Amino acid sequence: xxxxxxxxxxxxxxxxxxxxxxxxxxxxxxxxxxxxxxxxxxxxxxxxxxxxxxxxxxxxxxxxxxxxxxxxxxxxxxxxxxxxxxxxxxxxxxxxxxxxxxxxxxxxxxxxxxxxxxxxxxxxxxxxxxxxxxxxxxxxxxxxxxxxxxxxxxxxxxxxxxxxxxxxxxxxxxxxxxxxxxxxxxxxxxxxxxxxxxxxxxxxxxxxxxxxxxxxxxxxxxxxxxxxxxxxxxxxxxxxxxxxxxxxxxxxxxxxxxxxxxxxxxxxxxxxxxxxxxxxxxxxxxxxxxxxxxxxxxxxxxxxxxxxxxxxxxxxxxxxxxxxxxxxxxxxxxxxxxxxxxxxxxxxxxxxxxxxxxxxxxxxxxxxxxxxxxxxxxxxxxx
Numbered sequence: 001x002x003x004x005x006x007x008x009x010x011x012x013x014x015x016x017x018x019x020x021x022x023x024x025x026x027x028x029x030x031x032x033x034x035x036x037x038x039x040x041x042x043x044x045x046x047x048x049x050x051x052x053x054x055x056x057x058x059x060x061x062x063x064x065x066x067x068x069x070x071x072x073x074x075x076x077x078x079x080x081x082x083x084x085x086x087x088x089x090x091x092x093x094x095x096x097x098x099x100x101x102x103x104x105x106x107x108x109x110x111x112x113x114x115x116x117x118x119x120x121x122x123x124x125x126x127x128x129x130x131x132x133x134x135x136x137x138x139x140x141x142x143x144x145x146x147x148x149x150x151x152x153x154x155x156x157x158x159x160x161x162x163x164x165x166x167x168x169x170x171x172x173x174x175x176x177x178x179x180x181x182x183x184x185x186x187x188x189x190x191x192x193x194x195x196x197x198x199x200x201x202x203x204x205x206x207x208x209x210x211x212x213x214x215x216x217x218x219x220x221x222x223x224x225x226x227x228x229x230x231x232x233x234x235x236x237x238x239x240x241x242x243x244x245x246x247x248x249x250x251x252x253x254x255x256x257x258x259x260x261x262x263x264x265x266x267x268x269x270x271x272x273x274x275x276x277x278x279x280x281x282x283x284x285x286x287x288x289x290x291x292x293x294x295x296x297x298x299x300x301x302x303x304x305x306x307x308x309x310x311x312x313x314x315x316x317x318x319x320x321x322x323x324x325x326x327x328x329x330x331x332x333x334x335x336x337x338x339x340x341x342x343x344x345x346x347x348x349x350x351x352x353x354x355x356x357x358x359x360x361x362x363x364x365x366x367x368x369x370x371x372x373x374x375x376x377x378x379x380x381x382x383x
Contacts (some may be wrong), residue, residue: 006190019076023079029060033063033090034090035050035053036053036054036056037090037093037094037306039054039306039307039308040054040311041051042312043276045276045277048272048273052272053354055304055307057304064083068080073239086199086279095322096322098327098328099325099329101323101324113224113374114374115148115368115372116147116371117150117296117298117371117372118145118149118150118151118228119232119298119300119344119370120138120152120361120364121153121300121365121366122138124163125155125363128164129161130173135173136169138363139169139174141179143173145370147370148197149221150178150195151193151232152194153299153300154191154192178198180197180200182219186206186217187211187212187213187214187215195217199223202220202221202227204217207231207281207285209235209277209281210274211236211274212236214234214235214236214297215234215279217232217329224375229294230298231297231299232299234240234302235279235302235309236271236275238267240273241264244285251331269304279309279313282312282313283313292349293347293348294347294349295317296346297345297346301313303341304340317345318352319344320344320346320352320355323352325357328340332365333365333367334365343369344369350373351374351376352370353373355371355372356369358370
């Protein structure tokens with residue numbers, strides 16, 4: 001009898017310990033999940049931890065699913081409802097990270113005001129030359145895209161025509177499709193940004209953002225008789241390589257939490273803080289130089305849709321993929337770092353009809369992102 005009572009007491013205590021542990025883990029996980037989901041509202045220079053959580057949000061998403069399933073299995077309805085409430089609170093951010101949209105049919109009457117925008121980090125055109133017999137795949141893709149406005153990042157041009165794409169080749173191969181081509185090396189000869197346009201480029205300048213090699217440029221493009229501010233941005237890179245990812249995964253598997261934390265902080269913190277400053281500069285520039293909502297921002301932000309960069313730059317505007325895309329829409333595809341860091345953002349003068357990430361284009365470590373925009377009725381009426 002005593003043995004039975006002892007076993008019963010032990011089981012009760014064990015059950016209580018397990019439940020307390022599970023509740024504690026749930027509270028911690030839900031807090032981190034919400035902090036990551038809304039990390040874009042917290043400037044990293046004030047508190048950097050939410051930015052890390054936003055960057056690694058897929059891990060938090062998986063853990064949140066596991067916690068939800070656990071409470072469903074143990075049938076603790078009070079805690080299950082609490083976890084579901086957390087999902088509901090995070091829903092607006094989840095739909096930014098993983099949008100779900102229906103197709104939007106473009107009316108025939110609107111076709112004359114349609115603007116097809118392409119943003120593509122071309123990684124030096126795949127480091128491949130171009131010739132009549134062996135055309136460069138990236139140049140071919142741009143030529144066949146049908147885009148009206150093309151923003152290229154890492155569009156480095158080679159001096160040797162046998163080693164890569166040269167300036168003369170870029171101009172001669174694409175100038176029939178794009179009579180207005182501007183190429184600028186930013187930050188004293190660092191990364192190269194290019195804008196190719198079927199519409200007249202009235203003027204172009206570099207936006208003075210502090211960066212090691214990256215940067216941003218702004219052009220005034222004449223569309224429908226009015227100037228539109230077009231920004232092509234390539235924000236600070238994390239300089240992550242496949243070997244970095246392999247090292248982090250190895251540390252995680254070995255349970256080296258402290259070493260993993262130190263390695264991530266050393267590698268990522270300077271870039272996250274730089275993004276904070278760069279986002280503020282871009283936001284101020286947009287407010288000072290755009291009018292009537294005629295602004296389009298394209299580029300490789302090197303940060304996720306939940307980031308401070310994305311939220312700050314898109315203030316008062318819309319993200320084409322969030323409005324018309326579907327799914328995760330990953331644009332950077334070097335494993336294990338698979339994430340959506342390339343964005344097309346537009347002002348109130350425009351409406352997004354569609355937005356897609358083209359995974360067929362594999363010459364770069366980024367996939368191109370393309371959006372079809374149209375001027376809203378008020379803009380059409382005024383032209």
